[in-house]
Amino acid sequence: xxDKVAPMKNKVRVEGIVVEIDGDEMTRVMWAMVKELLxxxxxxxxxxxxxxxxxxxxxxxxRVTVEAAEAIRRHGVGVKCATITPNADRVREYGLKKAWPxxxxxxxxxxxxxxxxxxxxxxxxxxxxxNWKRPIHLARHAxxxxxxxxxxxxxxxxxxxxxxxxxxxxxxxxxxxxxxDGPGILQGIHNTDASIRSFARAxxxxxxxxxxxxxxxxxxxxxxxxxxxxxxxxxxxxxHAWKDRFEARGLEYFFTxxxxxxxxxxxxxxxxxxxxxNYDGDVMSDMLASAxxxxxxxxSVLVSPDGPFEYEAAHGTVQKHYYKHLAGEATSxxxxxxxxAWTGGLRKRGEMDGxxxxxxxxxxxxxxxxETVESxxxxxxxxxxxxxxPANRRVSTxxxxxxxxxxx
Numbered sequence: 001x002x003d004k005v006a007p008m009k010n011k012v013r014v015e016g017i018v019v020e021i022d023g024d025e026m027t028r029v030m031w032a033m034v035k036e037l038l039x040x041x042x043x044x045x046x047x048x049x050x051x052x053x054x055x056x057x058x059x060x061x062x063r064v065t066v067e068a069a070e071a072i073r074r075h076g077v078g079v080k081c082a083t084i085t086p087n088a089d090r091v092r093e094y095g096l097k098k099a100w101p102x103x104x105x106x107x108x109x110x111x112x113x114x115x116x117x118x119x120x121x122x123x124x125x126x127x128x129x130x131n132w133k134r135p136i137h138l139a140r141h142a143x144x145x146x147x148x149x150x151x152x153x154x155x156x157x158x159x160x161x162x163x164x165x166x167x168x169x170x171x172x173x174x175x176x177x178x179x180x181d182g183p184g185i186l187q188g189i190h191n192t193d194a195s196i197r198s199f200a201r202a203x204x205x206x207x208x209x210x211x212x213x214x215x216x217x218x219x220x221x222x223x224x225x226x227x228x229x230x231x232x233x234x235x236x237x238x239x240h241a242w243k244d245r246f247e248a249r250g251l252e253y254f255f256t257x258x259x260x261x262x263x264x265x266x267x268x269x270x271x272x273x274x275x276x277x278n279y280d281g282d283v284m285s286d287m288l289a290s291a292x293x294x295x296x297x298x299x300s301v302l303v304s305p306d307g308p309f310e311y312e313a314a315h316g317t318v319q320k321h322y323y324k325h326l327a328g329e330a331t332s333x334x335x336x337x338x339x340x341a342w343t344g345g346l347r348k349r350g351e352m353d354g355x356x357x358x359x360x361x362x363x364x365x366x367x368x369x370x371e372t373v374e375s376x377x378x379x380x381x382x383x384x385x386x387x388x389x390p391a392n393r394r395v396s397t398x399x400x401x402x403x404x405x406x407x408x
Contacts, residue, residue, distance in 0.1 A: 023081030134271030139279025217261035296334035
């Protein structure tokens with residue numbers, strides 16, 4: 001099918017630079033296909049390229065991840081492929097110097113901001129929750145919590161403490177966590193008022209722009225200081241700067257416990273912004289994506305309070321499919337999230353540069369991808385949950401991207 005894809009006579013020119021962040025395994029393979037068949041034949045585009053594949057991160061002692069974050073700050077828009085966060089097994093598999101931190105956590109920590117995720121909906125894949133009629137937008141706080149934690153494997157009896165030492169020389173504040181009588185584990189996490197406030201403002205701004213209400217959930221009944229701080233800052237920010245504008249548009253903000261929010265979300269019709277702390281958002285966004293068809297059916301953008309945007313595929317590197325690919329076996333891996341990461345970045349680049357033809361191209365590419373699935377051409381993950389139809393057929397990884405290219 002590839003020989004049918006012809007370049008446009010007059011390519012669309014992307015004025016500004018897009019930071020391109022390459023990744024790992026099967027998503028890296030698809031990343032190259034998407035560029036070859038869907039982007040380069042139609043666009044004149046300059047990218048500032050960073051290889052965040054695990055071997056290169058190891059070779060640069062992870063400096064390349066920091067450089068990528070700096071580049072996004074410099075140019076304003078980045079597009080990122082999925083990457084591996086190595087555990088002990090991955091360290092052995094790749095012969096790494098150490099278990100490097102999550103690239104996403106590093107990028108989010110450097111850029112701060114909020115991750116907004118929205119399901120990619122197609123007509124022939126209905127949400128698993130039958131009463132969902134509108135997409136649920138999820139806002140994930142992209143700073144701190146377990147992603148910037150410190151952990152101790154407790155070797156034996158002793159006292160585990162939480163200690164804060166004031167910079168002004170005042171007396172340390174100490175809280176005993178546990179008197180250990182044997183081995184165990186300790187973990188410390190943190191957040192800042194400034195980052196929480198930026199999160200709240202980003203959520204209220206996004207909700208107003210999209211004309212949707214905001215639900216914020218945490219567990220302040222258990223975490224009476226940490227989670228309660230999020231609750232209080234959200235309520236202060238809303239009352240001070242957003243309440244009148246929300247009420248004028250018939251929108252609302254309310255806080256509820258995370259377990260209550262889950263129960264309400266499942267019974268709702270959708271159509272709200274669900275704001276979550278970092279870990280909660282990580283888990284719940286995958287739940288929403290899977291319930292809407294596949295983990296590959298979710299857009300994701302990190303919005304920094306300083307202005308930069310980073311678009312990414314919200315799923316992992318599809319390790320099992322990569323091993324099949326290396327063995328020469330056919331794969332049927334869904335590239336929708338990768339395609340929509342590029343369209344999101346191109347659309348934002350077009351908005352920043354004042355180039356409506358770039359925005360129009362992004363819109364056409366998204367339409368081509370959706371229409372390909374709706375025509376019955378889809379990867380295995382979607383075929384298993386799609387409405388039955390005589391035109392439905394499972395295609396390979398490469399053939400799906402080629403079908404989108406042909407329709408484009």
